Amino acid sequence: MPLSAAASAREILTRLHDVMASRDRAQSKLNAVVNIIGEALDSEVCSIYLLREGLLELFATRGLDQEAVHVTKLAPGEGLVGTIAANVETLNLAEAAAHPDFAYRPETGEDRFHSFAGVPIIRRERAVGVLAVQHADPRRYEDVEIEALQTVAMVLSELIANAGLVDSTSDPSTRPQSTATEQVSGFKLVDGMAAGIAVYHQPRIHIEHTVAEDTESERHRVYAAFDKMRDGIERMSSQAEFGVGGEHEEVLETYKMFAYDEGWARRINEAIDSGLTAEAAIERVQQRTRMRMREIDDPLLRDRMHDLEDLSNRLIRIVSGQLGTAAQLGLRQDSILIARNLGPAELLEYDRRRLKGVILEEGSLTAHVTIVARAMGLPMIGRVRDVRRLIAEGDMLLLDAAEESVIIRPNEAMEESFEAKLLLTQERRAKFAKLKSEPPVTRDGHRxxxxxxxxxxxxxxxxxxxxxxxxxxxxxxxxxxxxxxxxxxxxxxxxxxxxxxxxxxxxxxxxxxxxxxxxxxxxxxxxxxxxxxxxxxxxxxxxxxxxxxxxxxxxxxxxxxxxxxxxxxxxxxxxxxxxxxxxxxxxxxxxxxxxxxxxxxxxxxxxxxxxxxxxxxxxxxxxxxxxxxxxxxxxxxxxxxxxxxxxxxxxxxxxxxxxxxxxxxxxxxxxxxxxxxxxxxxxxxxxxxxxxxxxxxxxxxxxxxxxxxAAVGPVKAMIRSLDRGKVMEAVADMLAAPQRSLREPLKRWAIENGVELA
The missing domain is CATH 3.20.20.60 (Phosphoenolpyruvate-binding domains)
Incomplete structure (x- = not known):
């Protein structure tokens, strides 16, 4: 095995380039691919599984019984291969049968092999297949071998996509959009209400070519993109519209620190050394980051890694020339922004006159983008699932962060109800604002x-x-x-x-x-x-x-x-x-x-x-x-x-x-x-x-x-309508002979005594 991961991958990619350029059928190409990888890694088995009709089907193998090809099928989550696909993770095992998810398939003849390593074949951030190697001797594969497999899996993604080997029905982004009204729920990140059309932050960037013709040329493209990205971030952070001295300033400083991180740049360079184009190298490092994020239990560290994800997206758009985020293309009307996740810099690029709210597939209270959104006064909810399947670009959305919900394609009655609630909220806010100079004193004079x-x-x-x-x-x-x-x-x-x-x-x-x-x-x-x-x-x-x-x-x-x-x-x-x-x-x-x-x-x-x-x-x-x-x-x-x-x-x-x-x-x-x-x-x-x-x-x-x-106004209004002596007597009586909960008795008492609970 070569000493360098880059050299290992480059040796394989050079041979794969010729296979991909040939006019052979897709099946013949995959048969050639497993032989090339198996020989380069000196592995007795190399197999490719592809997602077809919801199952991972053995498409090509070197080392397993050929009769199992197109016969062996595993559901996502089933066996080692299914686990890799379901979790979009890498497995590297000295003894495959010892893993709790191991599932023996007798038709493959794999009982004589002990070691196992597998990596997901990823397209559009999801696993569409698995590349696996096996060996008779029980041993873990070296890191350089795993990195070579991960790089090759990226090239395979291009090959199988171009050959149409993965069912379009397996990709949720291609499912037909409904025209019916729907409601989805999430997690409140920044309070507020907003209405607008759905706008996706980032159109998917499709990498056309993964294997580089000229490594030095690709490296220069990345260097130029880094310079352009860093200049843009410096310019943007100096033009942020909200005041000085807030936590958002510290957020942007941390974000800039990631942009100048030499370790990140070095990893991209190493990926180029392995034979990848500039775009593919950035995506390769980004995929590795995503897989690391899935392995990290610490939510705060995951939040920091979202900044790196944001920067990767920015860099790949620059190097590919596909600069069209929704921010750069411009918002034409009141809009609700949708993204898997956002970095703080991405959000700052939007026109605040037309950006009314944000929906994230991920997101957390401690994420940098949440801090910036709060400073901007933008309602935002996170952890909203299936947004790409349920929401189409241009759909009308009603976002209510307090209710942690989004109504998709509302009917006229829903829009009227939402507008009435928004107006009521504004009126209540104005009413409570009038109380700001009034002391919270009860009706019987208690402060x-x-x-x-x-x-x-x-x-x-x-x-x-x-x-x-x-x-x-x-x-x-x-x-x-x-x-x-x-x-x-x-x-x-x-x-x-x-x-x-x-x-x-x-x-x-x-x-x-x-x-x-x-x-x-x-x-x-x-x-x-x-x-x-x-x-x-x-x-x-x-x-x-x-x-x-x-x-x-x-x-x-x-x-x-x-x-x-x-x-x-x-x-x-x-x-x-x-x-x-x-x-x-x-x-x-x-x-x-x-x-x-x-x-x-x-x-x-x-x-x-x-x-x-x-x-x-x-x-x-x-x-x-x-x-x-x-x-x-x-x-x-x-x-x-x-x-x-x-x-x-x-x-x-x-x-x-x-x-x-x-x-x-x-x-x-x-x-x-x-x-x-x-x-x-x-x-x-x-x-x-x-x-x-x-x-x-x-x-x-x-x-x-x-x-x-936000609670001060409503609580003040309640206090000023309350008789403290009477409520103390009432609560004492209720606690002397209590029910399961005092909520309903207290509500009734409040209504009977004119206490304002709005």
């Missing part, structure tokens, strides 16, 4: 503190828009999640100072960084054995901060220096026992002493608080409360811990109600203890942002809420 949750620098603007009393929870981890490297202390300090400056006299409570678990950082070292089955209850938040105390020390210094001359409110997340709070507070006090010893200005006061999310902490509140200046209850995590129910599990998400007696009794007990100790207690989380649930919280004695900015 409730209503604050907002925030995580971005731009979120602080919500204080002026809503008239909230302050920021009850500033999630500091967002800066860590959008950065490619650990944010330096100076950068952290600048963010915290900007937030305090923007808030003015209104209080801000900074929660120390809550990462780990399902919010892992790619630049933090993790042991290979540390994979967690239940990350929400794993190595995260304060647990991580105390073990990696350098991270907490840097954040403590940044917060203390940023709050010089002001009050600093700092809160520790996921405190399970009082000693954890003590250790975290000691770290901050050490940093305060260090700063003081250098003669630098300190905060006028540091107020320390804890988040009650772990039920165990409630049993030691008598020990903890004397040390606290405030307590916050995180209802999102607390609920799932109390019920032992994963809130992300679809079968459990709606099963356990926040207005169940167990939750309300637990919260009432905590509120009573905190009040007796004269420690202010607030509820942070979705529960406090729902008017009915917030009414119940007030009914058990909660006087402080920290909620999303």
């Amino acid at each position: 409730v503190t209503v604050m907002v949750n925030a995580g971005l620098r731009d979120d602080v603007a919500a204080l002026d828009v809503t008239g909230a009393d302050g920021i009850g929870l500033f999630r500091t981890e967002f800066q860590f999640l959008v950065s490619a490297t650990l944010p330096q202390r100076e950068r952290q300090q600048r963010l915290y100072r900007d937030v305090l400056d923007a808030a003015g006299d209104r209080p801000v409570t900074f929660r120390t960084v809550d990462v780990g678990g399902d919010k892992t950082l790619p630049y933090l070292d993790h042991d290979a054995d540390d994979e967690e089955e239940n990350p929400a209850m794993g190595w995260r938040a304060l647990r991580l901060g105390l073990e990696r105390d350098a991270l907490m020390k840097a954040q403590a210094r940044a917060l203390i220096e940023a709050a010089a001359g002001r009050t600093l409110n700092v809160m520790f997340p996921m405190v399970s026992e009082p000693w954890e709070f003590d250790e975290a507070r000691a770290i901050f006090e050490q940093q305060r002493e260090w700063i003081h010893s250098r003669g630098r200005k300190l905060p006028t006061e540091i107020r320390y608080g804890a988040m009650l999310e772990v039920p165990a902490l409630a049993e030691t509140l008598d020990m903890l409360l004397p040390k606290l200046q405030f307590l916050s209850i995180g209802t999102n995590d607390l609920t799932q811990f109390l019920f032992a129910a994963d809130r992300a599990h679809p079968k459990l998400a709606m099963r356990y109600d926040w207005l169940s007696p167990s939750i309300l009794r637990f919260l009432r007990r905590v509120a009573d203890q905190a009040r007796a100790a004269d420690v202010p207690v607030a509820v942070c989380g979705e529960m406090g942002g729902r008017p009915l649930d917030a009414m119940a919280l007030i009914g058990i004695g909660i006087e402080r809420l920290s909620i999303t900015p």
Whole structure:
């Protein structure tokens, strides 16, 4: 076997070029291909399976019994070949029969072969076949052999497509479009409503030629494309229309870092060395990236890799001359953009006057494009399946991110209903905007503190828009999640100072960084054995901060220096026992002493608080409360811990109600203890942002809420229509002899007493 993967692939591609150029029938070409690959890799078996009528059919083989050709068929997901196709993944096994998905087919005569390696043959981002090799000796194939197989599989994709060997019915992109009204659901990424015609972000780029005639010429084409792409990104990022200093700036800096990544450029060069054209080399590296993404459990790292996917799309369009994304062609009317995924730069290229919303087949809350869309005020939903099958270019769409739905080809009645809801939403927004200068005081004169949750620098603007009393929870981890490297202390300090400056006299409570678990950082070292089955209850938040105390020390210094001359409110997340709070507070006090010893200005006061999310902490509140200046209850995590129910599990998400007696009794007990100790207690989380649930919280004695900015208006309206004394009596009676849930009784009580729950 040659030492270089590029040399191995080039040797095979040179011979394949002649086969592809011949006038032989497609079957004869495939027969020749398996012999060429088998000889080059010194493999006793080489087989090609192609997707036909929904099954993977053995089309050509060297080494297996010829009688099995066109007879052996496997469904996607069946056997090793079916697993490769279903998962679009590579398998490399020293002992094939030991794999749990192994399925023996006696007609092939493969029982004498032990080792197995297979790669998917990919077209239009999906597997249309499998290229597999086998050997009698049990051994894993070398990396150079696997890379050669992957490169050859790309060339085979061109060959079988040109020969028409894959059924068009197997490709969802070719299925006929319906004209009926349909509705699809997704996941809310950015709230809002929008109507417009469907526009696909990126037309599919078809690579006409994969095998290079002149390697150096292809390399120069890629170099020129890199220069053009980087110039375009620099120009675009300098012209971004929204303000300076937001997280979107950090996003674009990270994006630019990927564009200048030498490792990415080197991998494309290596693919060209193997004999591929510039377009095919970029696509080859992109396919490898996609396969790596499927193997990564970390959602944040996958989000970072989407930026690389975006850049690959941009580069391949430049090198091929097919520059026509919807942004570059221009939007002609109000449009809803559809894409598998987007990078932040791609979104910034669109005309904001006509782009009304975004639908993604993938997407996540922490993705860079979500941060930019939020800064642009664009409604967006993600994780929408089958969009290419269900939605045709030019279809009318109604996007309601709050309802997490899209109506496709709506009828007239649906459009009228949508417009009425949109108008009502705008009217309600205007109505709530009038309340921004009105205090949240109940009808019997009790003042409730209503604050907002925030995580971005731009979120602080919500204080002026809503008239909230302050920021009850500033999630500091967002800066860590959008950065490619650990944010330096100076950068952290600048963010915290900007937030305090923007808030003015209104209080801000900074929660120390809550990462780990399902919010892992790619630049933090993790042991290979540390994979967690239940990350929400794993190595995260304060647990991580105390073990990696350098991270907490840097954040403590940044917060203390940023709050010089002001009050600093700092809160520790996921405190399970009082000693954890003590250790975290000691770290901050050490940093305060260090700063003081250098003669630098300190905060006028540091107020320390804890988040009650772990039920165990409630049993030691008598020990903890004397040390606290405030307590916050995180209802999102607390609920799932109390019920032992994963809130992300679809079968459990709606099963356990926040207005169940167990939750309300637990919260009432905590509120009573905190009040007796004269420690202010607030509820942070979705529960406090729902008017009915917030009414119940007030009914058990909660006087402080920290909620999303969008919820401030509705919750204020509810408070101003509520008699606190009466609701406390009503809730006490309901909890004394409770039903399964108090939701319906509380709704009836609210209606009878004129409480506004809109």
